[in-house]
Structure formats: structure tokens, C-alpha cells
Amino acid sequence: MDKPFAKTEQKVLTVTIDEEGNLVYLKTSEHDIFAEMGEVVTARASHVLPTNWGYRQAFRLLRTVFGERGRVAEWTRCWQTEWLVDTRPTAGVILPQRFKNRQEAIEAEVAFLNEWFLKG
Numbered sequence: 001m002d003k004p005f006a007k008t009e010q011k012v013l014t015v016t017i018d019e020e021g022n023l024v025y026l027k028t029s030e031h032d033i034f035a036e037m038g039e040v041v042t043a044r045a046s047h048v049l050p051t052n053w054g055y056r057q058a059f060r061l062l063r064t065v066f067g068e069r070g071r072v073a074e075w076t077r078c079w080q081t082e083w084l085v086d087t088r089p090t091a092g093v094i095l096p097q098r099f100k101n102r103q104e105a106i107e108a109e110v111a112f113l114n115e116w117f118l119k120g
Helices: 053-066 071-077 102-119
Strands: 015-017 023-025 047-050 083-086
Touching: 047 053, 047 102, 053 071, 083 102
Parallel strands: none
Antiparallel strands: 015 023, 047 083
């Protein structure tokens, strides 16, 4: 028997429900399971960016011009630089840790935001 939802790398989906019954959760491609339940409002929760000022400006410019998907976006994800997590859109802080690769930063971002949503 197939499982109803595919396992994700994060293996955890934190969902909060507010007083009006609205669901708030960290959406990833693996966690898009609530999208068919009704109106969906998506807002950016955070950014994973290069720590180096020059790389960060180039990253933002390239993402503005070429978007979040495609070959240019994939190329920017592979840059060999330190990365930071900026949660100012939701939690209002830049995490103090710096990460050697983007995937480590994303994992820290997901863990922090899930915890923040629970306490929020």
C-alpha cells in the first residue's frame, strides 16, 4: 500500500492553526499538501544569502532578473561561499551562524522557522 504523502528530507511539518482556523506552515515542494484545501496565501519567510557583500548583491540581482527557477538560479545555489539565514520577513532576525554550504543553511533555516512558528 502506498503512503499518502512522500517522505521529505526534513521529515517534519510544523502546522499552526490560528483563532480563525487559518493554517500556517513552512511550504516546501515536499510540503505542498494543504494547497488544495482552499485559498492559499504564500509569503516569503526568510532568505538564504551569501555572507560576502559582493556575492549577495550579485545573487539578489540575478534572482531579480532571472527568477527563482532555471539555470541561473541553479548556478547561484552552487556558489562556493559562506551563507547566512535572514529571517527578518517573519522572525525579524538574521541567524548568527554562518554556513559553509547552502544546504546546511537551508536545514538551519527550516529548523529555526518551525520552532519559531510553534512559539510565535
